Amino acid sequence: MEFKFEKKFQDAIFQNSQIQQRICECLSIDFYQSKFIREDRYINGIIADFTIFENNIVKAIMECKGADINVTDFVRGIGQIFQYEFFAENKLSRQNYNFCNLDDFSSVYIFPDTVLRLNDFNIGLFKYPKSKKIIEVNSKNLAVRLIGDKELETLKNSKIQNLTIISQYYIRDNRIFELYFLLKVLLVLKLKSIRVARRDIENNILRKSNSINNNNWRNAFISLASLGFIDSENYPTSIGVNFANMDFSDFAYMIYEAYIKPYFEIIFSILEMDSNLSIQEIISKIFEKYDYKNDILFLTQSNGRYLSSWLNIIRDDFGLIQFNPRDKNRKILLNPLNSNKEKLIEHIKNNTKYTEYKSSFERIINEL
Numbered sequence: 001m002e003f004k005f006e007k008k009f010q011d012a013i014f015q016n017s018q019i020q021q022r023i024c025e026c027l028s029i030d031f032y033q034s035k036f037i038r039e040d041r042y043i044n045g046i047i048a049d050f051t052i053f054e055n056n057i058v059k060a061i062m063e064c065k066g067a068d069i070n071v072t073d074f075v076r077g078i079g080q081i082f083q084y085e086f087f088a089e090n091k092l093s094r095q096n097y098n099f100c101n102l103d104d105f106s107s108v109y110i111f112p113d114t115v116l117r118l119n120d121f122n123i124g125l126f127k128y129p130k131s132k133k134i135i136e137v138n139s140k141n142l143a144v145r146l147i148g149d150k151e152l153e154t155l156k157n158s159k160i161q162n163l164t165i166i167s168q169y170y171i172r173d174n175r176i177f178e179l180y181f182l183l184k185v186l187l188v189l190k191l192k193s194i195r196v197a198r199r200d201i202e203n204n205i206l207r208k209s210n211s212i213n214n215n216n217w218r219n220a221f222i223s224l225a226s227l228g229f230i231d232s233e234n235y236p237t238s239i240g241v242n243f244a245n246m247d248f249s250d251f252a253y254m255i256y257e258a259y260i261k262p263y264f265e266i267i268f269s270i271l272e273m274d275s276n277l278s279i280q281e282i283i284s285k286i287f288e289k290y291d292y293k294n295d296i297l298f299l300t301q302s303n304g305r306y307l308s309s310w311l312n313i314i315r316d317d318f319g320l321i322q323f324n325p326r327d328k329n330r331k332i333l334l335n336p337l338n339s340n341k342e343k344l345i346e347h348i349k350n351n352t353k354y355t356e357y358k359s360s361f362e363r364i365i366n367e368l
Contacts, residue, residue, distance in 0.1 A: 003112040003139050006066035010049055012142075013064065013110075014038050018238065019137065022144035023062075025237050026135050026228075027106045029054045043092055046083055051097070052108075058099045060133070061087065062108035067139070069111075071121040078126055081107040085129040102131065110135040116155070116168045117262075123147075124156030140258035143239045145228025162294040163301070166262040169227065170298040171255075172219035173309055176317040177354035178211050180244075180251050181361045182220045183229060187236050187244040188368045196234035205368070209360050212316065212353075227259065248358075249349040252317055253341065263299055263310050266290070268335050271321070275330040279304035279311075318344075319351025 003009040013019050014036065024031040033055045040051040040061075052060040061084035063077045087093060088105040099105065107129050113136050116123060123134070134147040151168075158165055171179070185205060189196055202217040213219070224230045229240035236244055243251055256264065270277070270285045277285065283300045286292065295301045299310070314320050323330040334347050 003066050003114075003137070004068045006064055006069075009066045009112060009137075010038065010064050012137075013050065016142070019142055019144060021238050022142075022228075023052070023108075023110070023135060025231060026144060026146040027052070027060050027108070027133060029059050034059075041094055042083075042087055043094060046080070048080070048084060050108075054100075056098065058088065058093070058097045059104065060106040060108050062110055065109070065111040065115065067112045067114040067118065069115065069119070071119075074115075074119075074121060074123070075126070077109055078128060081109050081132060082129045084108075085131045088131065105131050106133040107131040108133045108135060110137065112137050112139045113168070114139060117165050122155055122159040124152045124154070125159055138258050141239075141254060143228050143258070145226075151226070158297050163297045164292055164294055165297045166266065167260060167298070169259040170223075170306070171260065171309070171313060172223045172226075173216055174213050174220045174223060175211070175353070176252050176255055176313060177248060177352065177357065178213055178217075178220050179223055179229075179255075180248055180354070181209065181211070181357070181365075182206065182217065183224060183236060183240060183244045184361070184365055185368065186224075186230060186234060187241060188365060190235040190241075192368070194368075198234060201234075205364060208364050209357060211357055247349075248352065248354050249345045252348050252352065252354075253345050256318070256336065256344075257341075260310075260313075264314065264336055266296075266299065267307075267310060267314065268332075268337055271330065271332060272335060275321070275332050276328055278328045279307055281328075282307060316353040318348055319353070320347075 003012065020036055021031040024034050029052060035053040037051040038049065040048045042048060048061045049064040050062040051058055052062060063080045065073060065077050084107040088099050089102050091099050109132060116136070135144060136147055137144050185201070186196060198221055206217045207214050221234060229237060229243060231237050243254065246254065266286055269289065270282050283304060286300060298306050300307065315323060320334050320336060321330050321332050333351065336344050339347070
């Protein structure tokens with residue numbers, strides 16, 4: 001779904017209760033006790049895109065921006081959320097609203113995912129009010145996630161280091177099927193109301209799988225949280241629950257289409273020319289082909305570590321290429337950019353390494 005214009009984005013939020021529920025999860029608001037008031041007029045003629053109530057108390061005021069904005073539009077939005085914090089701090093409204101304590105109030109800036117990678121400005125290089133909550137809505141699957149201070153710092157540093165951003169998402173040294181398995185485990189624990197103590201889960205449940213990155217489950221938790229699939233208690237969010245109930249091939253395709261496709265586009269554009277290049281040769285070809293002067297965030301950095309990780313995901317999760325460890329001789333089995341959704345999902349189903357671990361994963365889940 002395209003959210004090029006602000007009005008369409010506002011309409012989607014106003015008309016879709018699932019998006020509203022996901023926003024409430026990000027703001028620690030009880031969705032079933034919430035109310036969204038659109039185009040709410042405050043003092044000085046300021047109109048907020050949404051006021052969000054919980055039990056008739058204002059918990060958040062929200063500013064929306066569509067993807068088609070420039071830096072002036074973005075800064076104007078920051079000015080709006082500074083005013084929203086001021087309203088909450090001084091209990092100012094034309095309707096005599098009851099406000100929560102300022103410590104519990106959120107001054108929300110929400111926009112589609114494309115704002116982070118398709119504009120010249122960097123959202124990590126602005127000053128925001130103390131009560132700010134920055135929320136991203138994925139335009140492909142309507143997943144909603146909170147952009148925390150750590151990610152803002154990463155984006156800020158990317159500008160300082162002159163990094164190019166083609167995607168803000170990264171799967172941290174795990175396979176996608178490992179994220180899928182963990183998400184399913186966490187869903188069962190949620191349904192059984194079992195508290196998630198990460199280290200205990202890693203040692204007593206996850207490592208029984210003997211998966212590829214069996215000593216790296218901490219990063220799987222980090223990846224799921226950064227995608228907005230689990231909450232601060234490590235339970236699946238409402239969108240995480242939906243994704244955990246997918247078949248793996250559908251889950252992998254969703255991750256590809258909504259989050260990591262830009263990496264695949266660049267990698268396969270090089271492999272199609274020569275699939276037997278070394279990691280460093282691929283990086284050199286990327287710079288040459290796309291006339292990049294600087295590293296690409298989460299792709300060409302760290303002396304090829306990120307690129308190596310993506311190649312392993314492309315091989316093991318999607319079955320799109322074949323190669324042996326530390327061997328540059330590769331065979332392309334399917335270029336996803338030349339394939340439609342149905343063909344790609346079928347290919348994943350028949351070629352993923354997930355099938356090698358499926359019975360072990362299912363046994364562990366059934367024992368929970």
